[in-house]
Amino acid sequence: MSATTATTTSALSWPAGLKRFIAREIETNGGRHDEAEIYAAPAGDVGLAGGPGSISWEINGDLASLIVGGTAAILMEVLHPSVMDGVYTQSSYRTDPLRRARNTLGYVLRTTFGSTRAATAVIERVKAVHAGVSGVAPTGATYRALDPELIGWVHTCIPWAVMTAFDRTKRPLSIDEKDRYLREQALIGRMGGAERVPESVxxxxxxVERMRPQMAMTYQTVDFLGFLEGRVDQLQPIGRKERFDRWVAVRASMGLMPEWARRMTGTYQPDLIYRAFFAPLDRLKARLVRSAYPAPPCVAMAHQRAGAIAFSAPSSIS
Ligand code: HEM
Structure with a gap:
């Protein structure tokens, strides 16, 4: 998107009722993320990801990029059959999808905007959860979640998808900015148990090319995709319109990812259709989120803590 288009589109205003509805949906599904003990103190602490002025604070502070890139990140993670097996057999994603969504978003926000102590604590807590996750994937591979290679893959999919969403929907990032973002986020991946994670484009x-031969769709991935699209294992019946919206959202998000991954997951759309329909949809969704709920409260809290000038986060949604 050109700078001119970005300026023009961000100047559009949406009806207040629509913005309130979206903000409520975001808080209901993703959580509020305003815990004082995590984000408010100690004064001057910039946390793990670079603090004010860092590219991590700019990109991960843009909730729209986290939302638009989130689905693609999750689907890319579980394209590794061992990761998929762990999630499929040992996670509560079917029975408690909202908790899973909040915890995953919370992890990204806490590790980037939380105090050093709180960010380190959440990493250690999640590592302890992973210590109990192991099994045998449908491919026959024995795995444990704390295998540095698996942690490295899951870690990488998150900044990869989020940075691509930011680049496509907010402003184009230079290679240098992408390199800096990956480098800042790599520390978090290593603290989470990865050994080597990419630190540049x-x-x-x-x-990704090295990992690609390990990626595959198993019956579990097919089910998981069906779950994301509202077709399989739903707690309550999902109407046709919602199923269609989810089908579209998965394809729009996966449009951020390489063609091989879209073909493998069956989410491939010809470039022309992607450019004419799905990419504009990602941009529209991002604009709506930015207008209704630009950043979770923790972003302003973290700026205040670190001593920078805070920008305003939305007040409590009623
Ligand atoms: C850096 C890499 C990873 C990150 C950031 C991550 C993130 C998370 C988070 C935030 C939770 C929620 C913990 C909680 O609050 O209960 C979680 C749980 C879980 N993770 Fe991971 N994860 C990673 C790697 C993996 C891998 C490699 C596997 C599988 C091989 C895996 C499988 C699971 C499972 C099965 C759970 C339990 C979920 C539940 O109770 O519903 N994770 N992970």
């Missing part, structure tokens, strides 16, 4: 491209 060049390393990311090599890494």
């Amino acid at each position: 060049a390393e990311l491209n090599d890494y």
Whole structure:
């Protein structure tokens, strides 16, 4: 998107009722993320990801990019059959999908905007959860979640998808900015148990090519995709319109990812259709989120803590 288009589109205003509805949906599904003990103190602490002025604070502070990129990140993570097996057999995603969504978003926000102590604590807590996750994937591979290679893959999919969403829907990022973002986020991946994670776009491209032969759709991935699209294992019946919306949202988000991944997951759309329909949809969704709920409260809290000038986060949604 050109700078001119970005300026023009961000100047559009949406009806207040629509913005309130979206803000409520975001808080209901994703949580509020305003815990004082995590984000408010100690004064001057910039946390793990670089603090004010860092590219991590700019990108991960843009809730729209986290939302638009989130589905693609999750689907890319579970394209690794061992990750898929862990999630499929040992996670509560079917029975408590909202808790899973909040915890995953919370992890990204806490590790980037939380105090050093709170960010380290959440990483250690999640590592302890992972220590109990192991099994045998449908491919026959024995795995444990704390395998540094698996942690590295799951870690990488998150900044990869979020940075691509930011680049496509907010403003184009230079290679240098992408390199800095991957480097800042790599520390979090290593603290989570990965050994080597890509720290530049060049390393990311090599890494993805190296990992690609391990990716596959198993019956579990097919089910999981069906769950995301509202077709399989729903707690309550989902109407046709909602199923269609989810089908579209999955394809729009996966449009951020390489063609091989879209083909493998069956979410491929010809470029022309992607450019004419799905990409504008990602941008529209991002604009709506930015207008209704630009950043969770923790972003302003973290700026205040670190001593920078806070920008306003939305007040409590009623
Ligand atoms: C850096 C990499 C990873 C991150 C950031 C991550 C993130 C998370 C988070 C935030 C939770 C929720 C913990 C809670 O609050 O209860 C979780 C749970 C879980 N993770 Fe991971 N994860 C990673 C890697 C993996 C891998 C490699 C596997 C599987 C091989 C895996 C499987 C699971 C499972 C099965 C749960 C339990 C979920 C539940 O109770 O519903 N994770 N992970």
